[in-house]
Amino acid sequence: MADPILDRLETTIRARRDAPADASYTASLFTKGRTKIAQKVGEEAVETVIAACSGDGASIVYEAADLLFHLAVLLADAGLSLKDVRAELERREGVGGLVEKAGRTA
Numbered sequence: 001m002a003d004p005i006l007d008r009l010e011t012t013i014r015a016r017r018d019a020p021a022d023a024s025y026t027a028s029l030f031t032k033g034r035t036k037i038a039q040k041v042g043e044e045a046v047e048t049v050i051a052a053c054s055g056d057g058a059s060i061v062y063e064a065a066d067l068l069f070h071l072a073v074l075l076a077d078a079g080l081s082l083k084d085v086r087a088e089l090e091r092r093e094g095v096g097g098l099v100e101k102a103g104r105t106a
């Protein structure tokens, strides 16, 4: 099932991909490139872990939103989307939790 807010977020993110760097934060991330975007995903993941360890639900939600946003930017930079991740989750569901990597040859 698609999630309307995530779909709207992805539409906005894709529009920012073609905008000038100074147009917005998201546009500046695309200009800085994949390594910077991946670094931000790592930072937000760590901040989510720290919030989780503090046990404060509101902080976990706040950091998880930062993480999802930056992950969506990373996927867009790679020409992918949350739809691709949904499809992978559905594939795993279909195989009862067997999580062989799709397209794996070895």
Ligand SMILES: N=c1c2ncn([C@@H]3O[C@H](COP(=O)(O)OP(=O)(O)OP(=O)(O)O)[C@@H](O)[C@H]3O)c2ncn1[C@@H]1O[C@H](COP(=O)(O)O)[C@@H](O)[C@H]1O
Binding pocket: 009, 012, 013, 016, 023, 024, 025, 026, 027, 040, 043, 065, 066, 069
């Ligand atoms: N969901 C988000 C969102 N979540 C987090 N952030 C930004 O992510 C940054 C994370 O904060 P940090 O302190 O870690 O980063 P920073 O110090 O600003 O940047 P660095 O120097 O670390 O690279 C903040 O600038 C937040 O504003 C987001 N920025 C944008 N969005 C969505 O993207 C849309 C487009 O945003 P713009 O690109 O700003 O128009 C918005 O309408 C929102 O829907």
